[in-house]
Structures are given as C-alpha cells and as structure tokens.
Amino acid sequence: MTRVKCPICKKPAEAKWLPFCSKRCADADLGHWLADDYAIPGEPAPADAFDPSAED
Numbered sequence: 479m480t481r482v483k484c485p486i487c488k489k490p491a492e493a494k495w496l497p498f499c500s501k502r503c504a505d506a507d508l509g510h511w512l513a514d515d516y517a518i519p520g521e522p523a524p525a526d527a528f529d530p531s532a533e534d
C-alpha cells in the first residue's frame with residue numbers, strides 16, 4: 479500500500495482522486511496548470527533592444 483499525500487493540501491490522498499485527496503484539489507491543480515499555460519505568452523521581439531544606429 480502506498481501512502482500518497484495530496485500535493486495541494488497535504489491530506490492523505492483518496493484512491494479515486496490520486497494523487498489528490500478530493501475533486502476540489504484535483505481541480506485546483508488543473509487550474510494551476512491552465513493558469514501557468516496562459517502565463518506563457520509568445521515572447522515579443524525586442525525591436526527596441528537593438529539599435530545599430532544609436533551611436534556613430
């Protein structure tokens with residue numbers, strides 16, 4: 479028997495929701511992943527970072 483702790487709230491996990499203890503924590507983790515995904519934007523090209531005519 480393995481004893482798994484819910485990574486969200488550290489309570490003993492339920493087999494039904496492994497590795498979480500409840501649907502609530504499973505959803506919380508999913509939301510975290512989705513939020514992370516949305517937090518990664520396409521990095522905008524720094525057009526202003528390079529200006530070869532700045533000094534001559």
Ligand SMILES: [Zn+2]
Binds near residue numbers: 484
């Ligand atoms: Zn939990």
